[in-house]
Structures are given as C-alpha cells and as structure tokens.
Amino acid sequence: MLINQVMKxxxxxxxxxxxxxxxxxxxxxxxxxxxxxxxTVKDLEKLKKLIC
Structure with missing residues (x-):
C-alpha cells in the first residue's frame, strides 16, 4: 500500500x-x-502499535 493509504x-x-x-x-x-x-501489512501493524 502507498503512503496515502497508510496515512488514512x-x-x-x-x-x-x-x-x-x-x-x-x-x-x-x-x-x-x-x-x-x-x-506492507506488517509495516502498517507496526505503525498502529507505535501510536497506541
């Protein structure tokens, strides 16, 4: 996924x-x-954990 999708x-x-x-x-x-x-989905999961 691209950065715009990760931002959303x-x-x-x-x-x-x-x-x-x-x-x-x-x-x-x-x-x-x-x-x-x-x-990747793994990158997205890591970012979500960082903002918890």
Whole structure:
C-alpha cells in the first residue's frame, strides 16, 4: 500500500511516517519504476502499535 493509504489507516502524517522510517521502525520497499514507498501489512501493524 502507498503512503496515502497508510496515512488514512493510521492517522499519522507523512512527516511522522518518514520519521519512523528514518529511525528504522518500518522499512517499506521502494518501487524501482517510480520510487514510491510500498508499505506492507506488517509495516502498517507496526505503525498502529507505535501510536497506541
């Protein structure tokens, strides 16, 4: 899923998600064709736990 969908699911801002990525708490794959971050369900679950 793309970052916009993760934002909707978690209520986090784009900046917060990038911060958690920079801290190594989530590690989305990057699509080589368009360089978009692709988050997994596991990434989404980790982010949801962080905001509890």
């Amino acid at each position: 699911e978690t209520g986090l801002t784009r900046k917060a998600i990038y911060y958690y990525e920079s801290e190594g708490l989530v590690s989305p794959d990057k699509n080589p064709e368009n360089n978009y971050r692709e988050f």
